[in-house]
Amino acid sequence: GAGVSQSPRYKVAKRGQDVALRCDPISGHVSLFWYQQALGQGPEFLTYFQNEAQLDKSGLPSDRFFAERPEGSVSTLKIQRTQQEDSAVYLCASSSYTGTPSADTQYFGPGTRLTVL
Amino acid sequence: AQTVTQSQPEMSVQEAETVTLSCTYDTSESDYYLFWYKQPPSRQMILVIRQEAYKQQNATENRFSVNFQKAAKSFSLKISDSQLGDAAMYFCAYRSLYNYGQNFVFGPGTRLSVLP
Numbered sequence: 001g002a003g004v005s006q007s008p009r010y011k012v013a014k015r016g017q018d019v020a021l022r023c024d025p026i027s028g029h030v031s032l033f034w035y036q037q038a039l040g041q042g043p044e045f046l047t048y049f050q051n052e053a054q055l056d057k058s059g060l061p062s063d064r065f066f067a068e069r070p071e072g073s074v075s076t077l078k079i080q081r082t083q084q085e086d087s088a089v090y091l092c093a094s095s096s097y098t099g100t101p102s103a104d105t106q107y108f109g110p111g112t113r114l115t116v117l
Numbered sequence: 118a119q120t121v122t123q124s125q126p127e128m129s130v131q132e133a134e135t136v137t138l139s140c141t142y143d144t145s146e147s148d149y150y151l152f153w154y155k156q157p158p159s160r161q162m163i164l165v166i167r168q169e170a171y172k173q174q175n176a177t178e179n180r181f182s183v184n185f186q187k188a189a190k191s192f193s194l195k196i197s198d199s200q201l202g203d204a205a206m207y208f209c210a211y212r213s214l215y216n217y218g219q220n221f222v223f224g225p226g227t228r229l230s231v232l233p
Contacts, residue, residue, distance in 0.1 A: 035221075042121075042208050042223030043162070089160060106221070108154075108162035 002026075004109035006092050012115045013082045021077045021112045025094030032075050033106060034067055035091040043091050049075060050097065082116045089113050119144045119211050121224035129230040130199045137184075138194045138227050140209030151185070151192045152210040152221070155203075165207070168192065170214075196229075204231045 005024045013019050025032050031050055035043035036059075045059040051072035060067070064083075069075040079086055089111040095104035120143045130136035142151070153165040168176045168185050175183050180200075184193045196203055209224040 040226075042210075042226050043221070044223070045221060091160075091162065093162070105164055105167070107164075111160045113160075 004092055004094050004107050006090075006109040006112050008112060009110065010113050010115075012117065014117055015082060015084060017082055018078065018080045019082055019114065021079075021090050021114070023075045023077070023092030023094075023109060025073065025075070025092070026096075026107055027073075028096065029094035029107075030072075030097040031095045031104065031106075032069060033093045033095075034075070034077050035093065036061075037089040037091055037111070039088070046077070046090075079114075082114075084116050087114055087116045119146075119149075119213065119222045121209050121211050121222050123207075123209055123224040123227050125227045126225070127228045127230070129232055130196070131232050132199055132201060134199055135195060135197045136199055136229065138196075138207050138209075138229065140192045140194070140224055142190050142192065142209070142211050142222075142224075144190070144211065144213075146213055148214040150212040150214070151183075152212065153181070153183070153192075153194045154208045154210060154223075155205045156208060156226075157205040162208070166194065199231050201231050201233065204229055 007022045033048050034046040037043040047067045048056040049069040064080045066078045091111045092109045093106040095106045122141045149170045151168045155163045155165050166178045166181050180197045182195045206226045208226045210221045212221050
C-alpha cells in the first residue's frame with residue numbers, strides 16, 4: 001500500500017485478556033519500529049526490527065509484551081494478560097534502510113488505540 | 118540518555134500569523150539528527166522538518182523553518198503564514214547517529230491551535 005497501515009484502529013480489552021496488534025509497513029521497507037504513546041505524551045520506543053531480526057527490544061515494558069516479524073514484512077505486537085496501564089496508542093513506523101540509520105525517515109501508521117477495562 | 122523538553126504544552130496563533138514552538142534537548146553526543154513531527158487528530162505522525170546537527174544552516178520546508186542553536190541545544194520550529202490545517206500536536210524528536218536501535222526520543226509535545 002501507499003503508507004503504513006495498522007489494525008485494528010481501536011481495541012477494547014478486559015483486564016487479563018491477550019491482544020494482538022498488526023502493522024503492515026510500506027512495501028520494501030527494511031526497518032520497522034513499535035512505539036507506545038500514552039495520552040497527552042510523546043511516543044516512546046518499544047522495539048525495532050531489521051527485516052525479520054529483532055535488533056532492539058529494550059523499550060518493551062515487561063515480559064508480557066512480545067513482538068514478531070517472521071517474514072520481514074508484517075509485524076505483530078502481542079500483549080499478554082493486559083493491565084490497565086497498558087492503555088495507550090500503539091504506533092508502528094517503517095523506514096527504508098539506507099546504511100545511515102539516523103538519516104532514514106520513519107513513516108508512521110495511524111496507530112491502534114488500546115483501552116483496557 | 119538523551120532527553121527532549123518542550124516547555125509549551127499549548128500554543129495558539131491567528132491564521133496567517135507566525136508562531137514559534139520551542140524545543141530543548143540534552144545530549145553528550147556531537148552528531149545527531151533532530152526532527153519536528155506533526156500529529157493531527159487522525160493520529161498519523163507526519164514529518165515536518167529534519168535537521169542534521171553537523172549542518173550549521175537551518176533547515177527550511179516551505180512555511181516551516183527551524184532555529185538550530187547547537188551550543189544552546191535548542192531547536193525551535195517557526196511556522197509562517199499559519200493555516201487552519203496546521204492545528205495539531207507537534208513533537209520535537211532526537212535521534213542518535215550512533216544508536217544501533219535507531220530509536221527516537223520524543224518530547225512531550227505542544228498542542229497548536231490556529232484561530233480563524
